[in-house]
Amino acid sequence: MRIRKIRPGEAAPAVELARTLGLDYPGLESDPLWVAEEGGRPIGLVALKKHPDCLELCALGVDPDFRGKGVARALVEALMDKAPGDVHLATIIPRFFEGCGFHIIKDAIPATFPAKRETSWCEGCPQERCMVMLRTRQ
Numbered sequence: 001m002r003i004r005k006i007r008p009g010e011a012a013p014a015v016e017l018a019r020t021l022g023l024d025y026p027g028l029e030s031d032p033l034w035v036a037e038e039g040g041r042p043i044g045l046v047a048l049k050k051h052p053d054c055l056e057l058c059a060l061g062v063d064p065d066f067r068g069k070g071v072a073r074a075l076v077e078a079l080m081d082k083a084p085g086d087v088h089l090a091t092i093i094p095r096f097f098e099g100c101g102f103h104i105i106k107d108a109i110p111a112t113f114p115a116k117r118e119t120s121w122c123e124g125c126p127q128e129r130c131m132v133m134l135r136t137r138q
């Protein structure tokens with residue numbers, strides 16, 4: 001398994017994987033993207049979205065056949081290694097992200113997150129389980 005940041009113009013296979021996993025969003029192909037590859041094909045991805053008020057880790061997903069092998073954690077570390085600042089995210093699986101060094105925040109939540117919940121981005125996700133989390137850059 002190899003993890004790498006993909007170059008502009010190379011995003012199509014990763015975007016297709018995101019679509020398969022239900023994690024794609026408008027503009028995903030233009031955001032910085034990291035992929036985990038096996039045999040030259042993407043088996044996992046994660047994106048970093050730059051909002052006016054924060055950086056957000058988005059679209060973390062791993063092909064079901066490759067889960068439970070540390071692929072997602074390795075993708076998070078690759079992103080954090082290059083992120084140009086603190087990183088926020090919103091998730092319904094906070095235990096997973098606590099294992100990756102994030103902590104739940106209740107105060108100082110960037111306006112991006114409550115604003116997103118008013119859009120189709122959050123459709124179908126149980127909002128009462130959605131936590132905003134932060135990992136500060138070392």
Ligand SMILES: CC(C)(COP(=O)(O)OP(=O)(O)OC[C@H]1O[C@@H](n2cnc3c(N)ncnc32)[C@H](O)[C@@H]1OP(=O)(O)O)[C@@H](O)C(=O)NCCC(=O)NCCS
Binds near residue numbers: 021060063073090091
């Ligand atoms: C969540 C997901 C990305 C995990 O991918 P993965 O490659 O299997 O995760 P890893 O193997 O790196 O797991 C790292 C650790 O997190 C734990 N973990 C994995 N999935 C978890 C979950 N859903 N909840 C809590 N902990 C989880 C693992 O047990 C492992 O712990 P360990 O190191 O103590 O053994 C993957 O299941 C997935 O793609 N799910 C669908 C998309 C999704 O929910 N994305 C997150 C959106 S916010």
